[in-house]
Amino acid sequence: MSAPSLPQLQSVFMPAGEAAARITSLSWVLIIGAALIFTAVMGLLGWAICAQGGRPPRVRLWIAGGGVVFPLVVLAALLAWSMARTPGWMERPPPGALIVGITAHMWWWEVRYRDPASGREITLANELHLPAGRPVRLGLSSPDVIHSFWVPALGGKMDMVPGRISHLMVQVDQPGSWRGQCAEYCGEQHARMALNVVAYTPAGFDAWLAAQALPAAAPSGALVERGRDAFLTQRCNACHTVRGVAEEGRLGPDLTHVGSRLYLGAGTLPNQPGAMARWVAHTQDVKPGARMPSSADMDPATLEALAAYLEHLK
Numbered sequence: 001m002s003a004p005s006l007p008q009l010q011s012v013f014m015p016a017g018e019a020a021a022r023i024t025s026l027s028w029v030l031i032i033g034a035a036l037i038f039t040a041v042m043g044l045l046g047w048a049i050c051a052q053g054g055r056p057p058r059v060r061l062w063i064a065g066g067g068v069v070f071p072l073v074v075l076a077a078l079l080a081w082s083m084a085r086t087p088g089w090m091e092r093p094p095p096g097a098l099i100v101g102i103t104a105h106m107w108w109w110e111v112r113y114r115d116p117a118s119g120r121e122i123t124l125a126n127e128l129h130l131p132a133g134r135p136v137r138l139g140l141s142s143p144d145v146i147h148s149f150w151v152p153a154l155g156g157k158m159d160m161v162p163g164r165i166s167h168l169m170v171q172v173d174q175p176g177s178w179r180g181q182c183a184e185y186c187g188e189q190h191a192r193m194a195l196n197v198v199a200y201t202p203a204g205f206d207a208w209l210a211a212q213a214l215p216a217a218a219p220s221g222a223l224v225e226r227g228r229d230a231f232l233t234q235r236c237n238a239c240h241t242v243r244g245v246a247e248e249g250r251l252g253p254d255l256t257h258v259g260s261r262l263y264l265g266a267g268t269l270p271n272q273p274g275a276m277a278r279w280v281a282h283t284q285d286v287k288p289g290a291r292m293p294s295s296a297d298m299d300p301a302t303l304e305a306l307a308a309y310l311e312h313l314k
């Protein structure tokens with residue numbers, strides 16, 4: 001399992017699977033078709049302006065043909081073509097599909113997998129990891145306001161509505177990484193609600209999931225050990241779970257493997273050395289309105305130890 005790279009691309013023109021490829025081809029037909037029709041209409045307008053004076057021939061035919069028949073034919077053809085290319089509703093996922101639960105929060109993503117070894121549910125955050133070549137059924141919901149799941153490389157948008165579970169089938173063809181973004185305005189930090197997608201080979205995915213299913217790594221070294229104690233004395237565990245250390249916190253993201261994540265704060269800060277301490281101490285400067293308060297008054301030694309502990313949770 002190679003380390004995933006930071007996803008940069010978020011484009012409907014770079015599909016990673018069949019559902020997204022259908023949307024891409026539809027987009028091209030719409031863009032090219034609209035450009036051709038716009039050019040033709042502008043040409044007609046130019047002709048009408050140049051031929052001012054005399055009444056143009058067959059006015060009624062132009063109005064009925066161009067204003068009624070032409071749009072009807074074009075829109076009906078587009079509707080039939082796009083309906084034929086829309087995947088059918090599936091009551092049950094296909095055999096062998098991976099099931100992943102995603103809950104959108106203000107302003108981060110909770111992502112849940114079933115550990116095949118223990119049957120336990122594993123809760124992660126802000127990253128969707130997938131096996132390439134295998135269908136994946138996403139169950140999408142929200143506990144607060146309407147969000148929208150949108151990873152252009154995977155497929156279309158799906159609103160995440162409080163009180164409902166929506167489903168989306170996705171599949172990627174090759175390993176890779178892509179960026180997604182909440183696509184429904186959901187408050188102050190809607191713009192910093194990114195979801196990163198990483199796809200592996202099937203064996204790579206199994207190895208990744210097995211690693212994520214493990215409880216938190218035991219502290220190695222005095223600094224990291226002090227950091228684990230700080231995690232408890234600073235009451236980080238009131239909101240965050242670290243499996244094997246404190247498992248009651250449910251308000252914020254599960255931090256059991258936070259050190260292995262690509263970003264902090266749902267795509268806000270690349271998870272590089274120094275980012276963790278900045279995030280903890282200056283949360284409200286980095287992501288104003290985030291549910292976590294800044295801890296700017298934490299003494300530097302405690303902050304250093306806490307950040308070292310969280311970075312160590314790979």
Ligand code: CUA
Pocket residue numbers: 104105106107146147148182183184185186187190191193
């Ligand atoms: Cu969540 Cu916009």
